Amino acid sequence: MVDPVTLDGDGKPIGEFDEKRAEAAIRELLYAVGEDPEREGLRETPARVARAYREIFAGLWQQPEDVLTTTFDIGHDEMVLVKDIEVMSSCEHHLVPFVGVAHIGYIPATSGKITGLSKLARLVDVYARRPQVQERLTTQIADALMRILEPRGVIVVVECEHMCMTMRGVRKPGAKTLTSAVRGQLRDPATRSEAMSLIIGRG
Numbered sequence: 001m002v003d004p005v006t007l008d009g010d011g012k013p014i015g016e017f018d019e020k021r022a023e024a025a026i027r028e029l030l031y032a033v034g035e036d037p038e039r040e041g042l043r044e045t046p047a048r049v050a051r052a053y054r055e056i057f058a059g060l061w062q063q064p065e066d067v068l069t070t071t072f073d074i075g076h077d078e079m080v081l082v083k084d085i086e087v088m089s090s091c092e093h094h095l096v097p098f099v100g101v102a103h104i105g106y107i108p109a110t111s112g113k114i115t116g117l118s119k120l121a122r123l124v125d126v127y128a129r130r131p132q133v134q135e136r137l138t139t140q141i142a143d144a145l146m147r148i149l150e151p152r153g154v155i156v157v158v159e160c161e162h163m164c165m166t167m168r169g170v171r172k173p174g175a176k177t178l179t180s181a182v183r184g185q186l187r188d189p190a191t192r193s194e195a196m197s198l199i200i201g202r203g
């Protein structure tokens, strides 16, 4: 899957968030919907929304290597699974949120790298804080872990509710979308089903 951010030769993102441009766009949007961005309550809104977008899309200027920095070798070669990591992302089709949880498991290489547990949650944010589709979010997390930790296997399961399906359009609140990405030894049916039962069997 191609990373949506254009990278330079050193793998760093090209460009930067243009707050002034975002502010002007929000002013235009307010005019377009028939509002008056000069009225009291809206005067600060374009600047405020621009700052909010800077935060919501901050992942565009981060790479997984920036957060998977702390790795240890503690000789643990059994599965590590972190469940119910909060996901807050934005649907790239409608620019409204999709929210839910991610479950991430990996089997370290025999003499391989383990990362700090919080780094898995940070990795989710790197990819969630971009205009996204849930399938790409899921595969990007799995592929980054495979590339950086070089584990024997990875499983990523993401369950989200998409606001574009609840607040507009088809209007089906409560519908959850599940996506998974499985790599390496976790593709083995027995290992995969052990991981899935750990993920699904939450009390």
Ligand SMILES: Nc1nc2c(ncn2[C@@H]2O[C@H](COP(=O)(O)OP(=O)(O)OP(=O)(O)O)[C@@H](O)[C@H]2O)c(=O)[nH]1
Binding pocket: 091, 092, 093, 132, 133, 134, 135, 162, 164, 165, 168, 169, 170
């Ligand atoms: N596969 C996938 N689809 C998504 C995701 N987020 C939103 N969508 C869908 O993207 C589709 C865009 O469809 P379009 O027909 O181009 O847009 P639309 O007219 O606004 O569609 P409706 O949402 O059905 O009103 C919709 O079916 C959304 O439900 C996602 O993460 N993954």
Ligand SMILES: [Zn+2]
Binding pocket: 091, 092, 093, 094, 095, 096, 162, 164, 165
């Ligand atoms: Zn959408």
